[in-house]
Amino acid sequence: MKTRIGILGYGNLGRGVEHAVKETSDMELAAVFTRRDPASLKINTEGTAVVSADELGQWKDKIDVLIICGGSATDLPVQTPACVRDFNVIDSFDTHANIPVHFAAVDEAAKEGKHIGIISVGWDPGLFSLARAYGNAVLPNGSDYTFWGKGLSQGHSDAVRRIPGVADARQYTVPVESALEAVRNGENPELTTRMKHTREVFAVLEEGADPEVIRREIVEMPNYFSDYDTTVNFISEEELLENYNQAGHAGFVFRSGSTGRDHENKHVIEFSLKLDSNAEFTSSVLVAYARAAKRLYDKGETGARTVFDIAPALLSELSGEEMRRRML
């Protein structure tokens, strides 16, 4: 029997999960749950139920793993602990600083409800976290480097859009090529925030807004821009929608370390991603971990987990024997 997947929240991430489930032969989409009017939702899988999120409770026995596709700011801190009482769940909670609190809440609810909740799944946190964990385990004497981009940052785009006089905006995070190269060459550079990434803003002004005032507001914005070299480009709404609407992203994780009696031998481990669709790639990771959640639940395990707790074999459709033969 196929693993029955439920999707809670049908935005970019939910649609990505729907596509990713179709790439597997051991899972099927059982239902999409939405807070909107279910009748208003047109999904890409014929014959699959679209249900109000209020009716989730009636699906307890019809869903093996619920993939929660909400946002980290307000949705997931509430939804994941609530849902894990009744379902095995996966989420992509990505507010790094709040992960310990979120983990504790999900763990408690999951144990009470006797389910598995795998949190913070995706690429960062997620695959990038794995690269850091393996790198640190193998090279305990070394340094970590993470670069993001080139790619659209939702949080920074929102911050620019909140400035009065800005009609619309996109913000791209760009890794500094020379810093990347220094790390790649094993030079172990000390890099300040400014040395690692630049920021590029493409903004549309409201009529009458003063570009110089707005430019200064952007580049001096604390936390978001003041620690970076930021380029601001004012363009038309047409140009923004035409040229700056890509959904791609990218990033690099390095572990640079040394071994030997006097640490004389250097080693660089690099893990990188180049993604056309941030949401679809994240969804694909979520679906792979749904497979693991089902398997852990079937073994009688309960509680919260992260990517660190999941053996890679649990993610694969292949048997252990096939994996050893084809991939080892």
Added chain:
Amino acid sequence: MKTRIGILGYGNLGRGVEHAVKETSDMELAAVFTRRDPASLKINTEGTAVVSADELGQWKDKIDVLIICGGSATDLPVQTPACVRDFNVIDSFDTHANIPVHFAAVDEAAKEGKHIGIISVGWDPGLFSLARAYGNAVLPNGSDYTFWGKGLSQGHSDAVRRIPGVADARQYTVPVESALEAVRNGENPELTTRMKHTREVFAVLEEGADPEVIRREIVEMPNYFSDYDTTVNFISEEELLENYNQAGHAGFVFRSGSTGRDHENKHVIEFSLKLDSNAEFTSSVLVAYARAAKRLYDKGETGARTVFDIAPALLSELSGEEMRRRML
């Protein structure tokens, strides 16, 4: 109490394990076992026993994990199944085609002896296998690419040295840059063996040997060279030892795949290594997996395992809480 590590075989790999254990704070080197005269061996850890391999049986209760540092051709197929009856063991068995047979032999002996044996640990097989496993799980619709080098190939160097008239030789495997770039750009190229790697040979001739005859013998050697573009350079023994004795290696694993309704979005996952010392890096991976072997044994597990079966958290000195806080 620290995990007590034993090393069986004190070559480059064994010495690397000795250094790597010193980088940890939860392991200690308990003994080095050798088939040579123990009195002839000078190791780098003061006060640690150097013992004849014949006396291994007397150390059953004094070693938590035995790291077997023999060769895959003749040592490991015998040593690993024999040792896993009495010890938790780690090996770096790397003859890909024979892994299923080796796994079965180790699994049977490990279950009889109630120990854990983690086989084929290192970087390929090992970390590269992990990159393939994660990549395939996340992007089921895609292609795998592995490139090795630039680095010294022991097997190919040996093959050249066996040719009558060759006094000494080194063989470097070199990835073809244009092929690497095509894969990195998501072009999903179909690559023949010849298109992926070139081979560079540096050979020292015996007196009177005919360079043209030897060159032809090398480049036409089936399995080893005939499917590659090979460059042969004849040099002096002094130059060979001076310039071609590096112990480094490198390599790249790619998963290139696509997602979306019509597979319209491309993604490239890249994992790469650049190593000054192949042996010391491999040893560092072995030591990280020794930590996992001890933990699985302490939980009462028995049998053979590979990197696919080991959750990343088992490799880290950090607690789950610390890992989530620092690395997720």
